Amino acid sequence: MAADYRIRTMSWALLLLCLQTVQAFYIPGWSIKSYSDGEPIPLFVNKVYSDNTQLQYAYSELPFVCPPSGRQRPGTGLISGSNVALNLGEVLRGDRIMVSDYELEMGKDEEVHYLCAHEVDRAGLQRAKEVVKNGYVAEWIVDNLPGATSFVTVDKSRKYYAAGFKMGFGETSIVTGQPTYFLNNHVTVAIRWHRAPGRDGRHGKKVIVGFEVYAKSIEAGNRAAGGIPIDLQSPPGFELTMAKNVTNTTMARDNDSSYVLQEFDDGAEDAKLTIPYTYSVYFREEEHIEWANRWDLYFVNQEDSNKIHWLGIINSVVISGLLTAVVAVILARTIHGDIKGYKEGLEEGKLRLTKRSRGTRSPRKSFEKGGLLEQVDGDSSSVADDMSSEDEIPEEITGWKLVHGDVFRSPAFGHLLAPLIGSGMQLVFMATGLIALSCFGVLNPSFRGGFISVGFALFILAGAFSGYFSARVYKTFGGTQWRTNAIVSATLFPGLLFSTIFLLNLFVWAQASSTAIPLGTLFGLVALWLLTQLPLVYMGSWYGFVKAGAYSHPIKANVIPRQIPQQTWYSRNAQAALLAGLVPFAIIFIELMFVFRSLWQDKSGYYYMPGFLAVVSTILILVVMETTVIAVYIQLCNENYHWWWQSFFIGGASSLWIFAYCVYYFFNHLHITGMASTMLFFAYAFLACSVYGLLTGTIGFLTAYGFVRRIYGAIKVD
Numbered sequence: 001m002a003a004d005y006r007i008r009t010m011s012w013a014l015l016l017l018c019l020q021t022v023q024a025f026y027i028p029g030w031s032i033k034s035y036s037d038g039e040p041i042p043l044f045v046n047k048v049y050s051d052n053t054q055l056q057y058a059y060s061e062l063p064f065v066c067p068p069s070g071r072q073r074p075g076t077g078l079i080s081g082s083n084v085a086l087n088l089g090e091v092l093r094g095d096r097i098m099v100s101d102y103e104l105e106m107g108k109d110e111e112v113h114y115l116c117a118h119e120v121d122r123a124g125l126q127r128a129k130e131v132v133k134n135g136y137v138a139e140w141i142v143d144n145l146p147g148a149t150s151f152v153t154v155d156k157s158r159k160y161y162a163a164g165f166k167m168g169f170g171e172t173s174i175v176t177g178q179p180t181y182f183l184n185n186h187v188t189v190a191i192r193w194h195r196a197p198g199r200d201g202r203h204g205k206k207v208i209v210g211f212e213v214y215a216k217s218i219e220a221g222n223r224a225a226g227g228i229p230i231d232l233q234s235p236p237g238f239e240l241t242m243a244k245n246v247t248n249t250t251m252a253r254d255n256d257s258s259y260v261l262q263e264f265d266d267g268a269e270d271a272k273l274t275i276p277y278t279y280s281v282y283f284r285e286e287e288h289i290e291w292a293n294r295w296d297l298y299f300v301n302q303e304d305s306n307k308i309h310w311l312g313i314i315n316s317v318v319i320s321g322l323l324t325a326v327v328a329v330i331l332a333r334t335i336h337g338d339i340k341g342y343k344e345g346l347e348e349g350k351l352r353l354t355k356r357s358r359g360t361r362s363p364r365k366s367f368e369k370g371g372l373l374e375q376v377d378g379d380s381s382s383v384a385d386d387m388s389s390e391d392e393i394p395e396e397i398t399g400w401k402l403v404h405g406d407v408f409r410s411p412a413f414g415h416l417l418a419p420l421i422g423s424g425m426q427l428v429f430m431a432t433g434l435i436a437l438s439c440f441g442v443l444n445p446s447f448r449g450g451f452i453s454v455g456f457a458l459f460i461l462a463g464a465f466s467g468y469f470s471a472r473v474y475k476t477f478g479g480t481q482w483r484t485n486a487i488v489s490a491t492l493f494p495g496l497l498f499s500t501i502f503l504l505n506l507f508v509w510a511q512a513s514s515t516a517i518p519l520g521t522l523f524g525l526v527a528l529w530l531l532t533q534l535p536l537v538y539m540g541s542w543y544g545f546v547k548a549g550a551y552s553h554p555i556k557a558n559v560i561p562r563q564i565p566q567q568t569w570y571s572r573n574a575q576a577a578l579l580a581g582l583v584p585f586a587i588i589f590i591e592l593m594f595v596f597r598s599l600w601q602d603k604s605g606y607y608y609m610p611g612f613l614a615v616v617s618t619i620l621i622l623v624v625m626e627t628t629v630i631a632v633y634i635q636l637c638n639e640n641y642h643w644w645w646q647s648f649f650i651g652g653a654s655s656l657w658i659f660a661y662c663v664y665y666f667f668n669h670l671h672i673t674g675m676a677s678t679m680l681f682f683a684y685a686f687l688a689c690s691v692y693g694l695l696t697g698t699i700g701f702l703t704a705y706g707f708v709r710r711i712y713g714a715i716k717v718d
Helices: 002-021 088-092 122-133 198-202 306-348 363-367 380-390 399-403 414-439 450-461 463-476 482-510 519-548 573-602 610-637 644-652 654-669 675-714
Strands: 044-050 053-058 110-120 137-142 148-152 159-163 168-172 179-183 186-195 206-216 250-253 259-262 273-285 353-355 392-394
Touching (some): 053 675, 110 122, 122 179, 306 573, 306 610, 399 610, 414 463, 414 482, 414 610, 414 644, 414 675, 450 463, 450 519, 463 482, 482 519, 573 610, 573 644, 573 654, 610 644, 610 675
Parallel strands (some): 186 273
Antiparallel strands (some): 110 273, 148 159, 148 206, 168 179, 186 206
16 A cells, blocks of 8 residues: 555656646737838836835836827827726736837837937936936836846856846945936837748738847937937936036927027026936847747746756655655554554454553543444443443554544634635635646736736635635534625635735825725725625535535544643644644745745746746645644644644644745845835735645645544444
8 A cells, every 4th residue: 555655646746747847838928919111119118116125116107207298109099198908917016007109110220319308306306316226127018028138148158138127327426435326318229020920921021029128328418409419339327416417508408399508506496407318229130039939038047047946846856755655654554554453353352451541531432332442242331331440441542543532523713714724725726727827828927917817816716615615614613604604704814815905005105106006906806805706605605504514524523522631842733833834845945936036036027937836836735735644643643633723734834934934035135125115025925925824724624634534434333
């Protein structure tokens, strides 16, 4: 039995490793957009974000950038300054996409093009300094590709993209020793194109396979007529200061589109700083990249870390293999041997009695019909009398078999555990669907906001599963008010999420950040919660409670609870959960580093390693199940039958270690400043760890429940 169990486990592991070797494809978009020469290409501005803060801002709402002109864009059907409709995921991730005034035409190069000269007051100047000081990066979009800055790998063999471009840079003044900040007011846009596939390609049409943006700071002076800078190669930068522009006159645009010199007094309250904006456009053919592979450049840096990913998988497989061996020993040798010896003793009538002190607890209840110690050969009443008088128990009955009459006793606060299990099953369904859709390429970075949108939809639809499992577990615990349980299941965990996000929004709204969820979106989320999820949970609860009913147990619980002996330090609830939680944390630790880097440092949200994520997630589930089985078995051997809540805590205990790692990561790898950003980081970390803990805790609970039913069902005597 042990050999078969190990063979099956290793077969699954090999299958997962084989699946990982298959490249997970992705769908870069719903349809290919091809362009003819001279056809206009819309450029959208989105937001600015930074590694040093969790606050994002809409690019078009910054007070120092060119405001939209509102002009009609011929050939596109778009109007400058109009907002693009966003899905739920885009709104929740802080996207605010707007049509810009940048004019791009397929195949038409522009060495330099004037955009606008925008005046800012002191408040706008200070805002620009803050954006540059905090290292904000701007995100623009062309043909669903985010603007990127290109780099080369360490060995200079491949090029890769880093999404976004810097809004400016800072230097330390040689004269004063104080920091000075320069704004990038000129961008060079490089559009990489490839011949369109199929019939469009034969007609000379092209597809966009790369969108690169290179920003530069150019002084306000030394410009030709029309505001065009004379020097584009190595000009002095545009310093964000009023004082400099008192001595260096700036360019301003009057009503007849000519340019005049404009001086101002820095001491005046209404002093203005005029910022000229220009841009260049170049189109270049890219022969080696096709449209279907155009997102690959965003993932080259992740692919270079494949060796580390494989190291993490090997580490996970080794740990999982060791745990599998331990579980196999428990199931095949210890428990199987105990059950076999017990049944043989019953058949031969060889159950011997021995004196063993159990305090004031009398074991006579163990002889109830259907109980573990029921004597089937001879007069059981005489044996019971002897045992009750001498406080004796059968010599063969030790460890986990002693608590057979209490192991299925309903736990304390079962009315709270049942809704948690229901919500956990809801998250299991959602996570499984997201990973599967990612592996099949449906969810990918080109589907902006798709991961959040689809995840939210799956969570809502899985409300029926939540109600079903919650109701059945609730009825198993002896509950009768299934309607109340349904409402609690539908509001407990979603209510925690919504209340936390709402409180965070109060702080983010004050910062005028695009990270804040709009009020209309909040009302929409509440409507989906109460008008869609709640009825689904209610219907699932009705079916689970009324139709399916409670789960059956092989052994009935005794009337009088058994006294639990003093536990060793490592088997106590808190210590056991913390020790058991270390093992799953070790499984996902390496992959966790890449996820954290994508979420908190790169900020691009372009972590896309679905194959590795699926393999690590599968191994994680197996390890959580095996760890829970081992911990519950040790607990039962110590005659502690309070395993219901403990199995849930053991399964989700690794979330505590993940949160501790979040704290370590914050202080050692991040440079986040400000109370609002710090609060956002820890609130998001808490919510993410809560979701993970609820999901893995539910897996641990269901595994322990199946394990306990199996072993005690095997020793039941009919």
